[in-house]
Amino acid sequence: MLIEFSVSNFLSFNEKETFSMVAGKARKYSQRIYNDKKSKLTKCKVIFGANASGKSNLVYAFQFIQKMILDGFPRGFSNKYYRLHPENKNMPSNFEIKILSGSKIFSYGFSVILATGSIIKEYLYENINSDVQKVLFERDTTNEKFSVGQYFKRQDVIEKLNNYGEDSANDVETLFLSIINKNKGKMFVDFPDLKVLRNIFEWFATRLNISFPESILTGYPYFTDSNLDEIADILSALGTGISELKIVEVPIELIKKKIPDNIFNQIVSDLEKANVRIHNDNHGSHPRVMVRSYKEFYTFEIDSDNKVTITTIEFSHENKDVYFDLNEESDGTARLLDLIEIFFKISDNRIFVIDEIDRCLHPAMTVKIIELFLEMAKKRDAQLIITTHESRLLASDILRNDEICFVSKNVQGASVMNPLEKYQLRADKKVYAALFDGTIDAIPIFDEVRLNSLLDK
Structure with a gap:
């Protein structure tokens, strides 16, 4: 589970800002709080803010640290530092994430000079308590140093890790966590x-x-024959009019007309490679790849004979004899399919970070989705982090105070994270009212004089 995430000198974040899932002392809805001997965490955080306040940039920061670990420097990284201060171009951008893995708490982080694409520091610690940490490894590429800490006890393990670490001591392009995996x-x-x-x-x-x-969450992995009835039930209960779903095969020739040859060939090549790995590991499953474009998605699957089959999903409404493609459904229905995964058991122990969850959804639908997740959170350990403009979530009073966060710009134009607790509202003060009376700086500020002057012209 996620505990904290800190970022500095990245997009609209200048000084270090920390996003936290640590729960407060409130007893309200306590049954959906994760609580063990080491951690007390919220399973939901709703981030509000005016347009251009930096909400999406926080999501981009999450994406950056993920992409750096999985794929290396992402496309367009070199100008992602905080550019309102020109001197920041040559200063490090810092990322640190604190997670609960198993029964232990770990802090992983790195520093990079984005303008040059250079990793300068990287580390992984176990947090014993607020004051004590055990070092797993530390890397300093500037001084070409790598060290293994006191976390590991066996000498052969330390030597093995040191061998890989010393080889990577001056590698400024790839994170050690990536190399070792x-x-x-x-x-x-x-x-x-x-x-x-x-x-x-x-x-x-x-x-x-x-x-x-x-984009979608994880590529519709829940779309299997065994889940179709449950998906249809949820969509129907949410008032979409959908009554039934079915998976249908699509001719390969039709898909080739829609997908560029290089992408189609790459998908097939990846499936064939995955088939070899599965065969060598004696797994019985068949490799699958989900391909998605706006209001269209297809599943590529390969069998043991390397035969590729492509399927999609169709929907029926009141008349179960008539089926429609996804591109014939409303934007709202397509958006629901992107989000519905959070309700399935496959979401257990996952962290979903969703930007603009309310896009294409009716306000009442957005509130209902969050209500359903919060109810589910009583039984599962999934975490949901969203950005939204939907203030009805505050009016509905379904959120704990520690599940609400605001992002705003300071006078220098940098994004600042403001948990609701920071505003110290009176016990009788409603959050929804505070949002619109100026107590909370998370809505657009209009220059009425200038706007009226422009209208007069």
Whole structure:
């Protein structure tokens, strides 16, 4: 689970800003709080803010740290530093994330000079308590130093980690967490103490799911024959009019007309490679790839004979004899399909970060989705982090105070994170009222004099 995420010198964030899922002392809706001996965490955080306040930039920061670990520097990274201060171009951008993995708390972070694409520091610690940390590894590429800390006890494990670490001491382009997890399967078998590094990597690869308005969460993995009735039931109960779903096969020739040859060939090549790996590991499943464009998606699946089959999903409404493609459904229905995954058991132990969750949704639908997740959170340990403009979430009083956060710009134009607790509202003060009376600086500020002058012209 996510505990905290800190970022500085990235997009609209200048000084270090920390986003926290740590729960407060409130007793309201306490049954949906994760609570063990080490951590007390919220399972939902709703981020409000005016247009251009920096809400989406926080989501981009989550995406950046994930992409750096999984794929290296993402496209367009070199100008992502805080550009309102020109001197920041040559200053480090810092990212640190604190997570609960198993029964332990870990802090992982790195510093990079974005303008030059250079990693300068990287570290991984276990947090014993607020004052004590155990070092797993530290890397300083400026001084070409790598060190293993006191977390590992066996000398052969320390030597093995040092061997890889020393080779990467001057690698400014690739994170060590990435290096140690690429094609090292045998190493984790031979040195099981090092599996902690695999667990941290897998947290970013499979637990952290990030979605922007134009994207989906994790590629519709829940769309299987066994789930179709449940999906249809949820969509019907949410008032979409959908009564039934079915998976249908699509001719390959039709898909080739819609997808560029290089992408189609890459998908097939990846499936064939996955088939080899599954065959070697004696797994019975068939590799699948989800391909998505606006209001269209297809599942590519390959069997043991390397035969590729492509399927999609169709919908029926009141008349169950008539089916419609996804591109014939409303934008709102398509958006629901992007979000509905958070309700399934597959969401357990995952962290969903969703930008503009309310896009294409009726305000009442947005509130209902959050209500349903909060009810589900009593039984599951998924976390939902969203940005939204939907103030009815505050009016409905379904959120705890520690589940509400605001992003605003300071006088220098930098984004600042403001948990609701920071405003110290009176006990009788409603959050919704405070949002619109100026107590909370999270709505647009209009220059009425100038606007009237422009209208007069």
